[in-house]
Amino acid sequence: MKVTRKIIQIDDERCDGCGNCVISCAEGALKIIDGKARVISDNLCDGLGACIGECPQNALHIIEREAEEFDEEAVEKHLEAQEAGAEEQETMPCGCPSTQIQRFAPAGNCQSANVPRAQAAGSAQSALGHWPVQIRLIPPNAPFLKGADLLVVADCVPVAFPTLHQDFLDGKAVMVGCPKFDDVQDYIDRFAEIFKNAGIKSVTTVVMEVPCCSGLPTIVKKGMEKAGVQVPAKQVTISTRGEILETR
Incomplete structure (x- = not known):
């Protein structure tokens, strides 16, 4: 009625x-x-x-x-x-290869000492230590999340920021997603399970300056609140020209 x-x-x-x-x-x-x-x-x-x-x-x-x-x-x-x-x-019943959990040693140090960033970017090696990386594809019980320093990245960031591996990813478990096009509530629930059970040591959220990215840090915060835990957190904002605008 x-x-x-x-x-x-x-x-x-x-x-x-x-x-x-x-x-x-x-x-x-x-x-x-x-x-x-x-x-x-x-x-x-x-x-x-x-x-x-x-x-x-x-x-x-x-x-x-x-x-x-x-x-x-x-x-x-x-x-x-x-x-x-x-x-x-x-549960991912489809058996898609992208959902298969893998852990592997990073290719090596992303940036040697005393090497300028611009030069290192041309010969940088991957710091990625696991697969998958998409938020929607990572189960909360993934072994690489246990006791990890977590890096949550808006999916436009790696395109705009050329030294993501050197500056942020090395030594961290990474989760990549878009708060505008994916399921927000699923993200919150997933992060809540992770924060509740994985013993995350710290979380760094890296987003673009554009408005559609602004929801990602809030999603992470809501997940933490739902899990009833407090984890040391940092937020980094990247400009569309690939510069760090703010860290807090």
């Missing part, structure tokens, strides 16, 4: 698809679709506006309009379906 009530409205012109609102919606009513935030079903939105303060573009507002009544039972079923979907992704 439809009633006139408060509900979230999203301004498409302002929304840049960063996904911060999706993370903050406890009911799972929001999703990034075609690069924009969407209310996926009116009956999942309680209209209280917890997501509004997380939007850096002021694209979300509470309005009154005719909509389906908020349905707590539908929310519970929706969240259960999301959780089941995350578990199904984790």
Whole structure:
């Protein structure tokens, strides 16, 4: 039944698809679709506006309009379906070679002492010590995560920043993904399991300066909060010209 009530409205012109609102919606009513935030079903939105303060573009507002009544039972079923979907992704029944866990010794020191970065970049060796690297493909119980220093990287960073291996990856377990195009809740749940069980020693998140990257550090933080742990964390922002803009 439809009633006139408060509900979230999203301004498409302002929304840049960063996904911060999706993370903050406890009911799972929001999703990034075609690069924009969407209310996926009116009956999942309680209209209280917890997501509004997380939007850096002021694209979300509470309005009154005719909509389906908020349905707590539908929310519970929706969240259960999301959780089941995350578990199904984790099992990876397809047997794709990209999901096969591998550990291997890095090729060697990425950068020799006293070698300028620009020169080293031309002859750098890989510091990667495991496979897979995509967040969605790494199971929380992967052996290379145990007691690791974790590097979480937005997937545009390696293209823009030429010395990622030398400056950040050496000695770390790496997880790569895009908060704009992948499932935000799956990311949060996955990181929560990792932080809860893997004994992560530290986490460094490296993102681009563009707005769609801004959700990744928040996802990592939400995963930590859900796991009920505190891990030393650092965030690095890279410019589109491949320069380090900020470290905090």
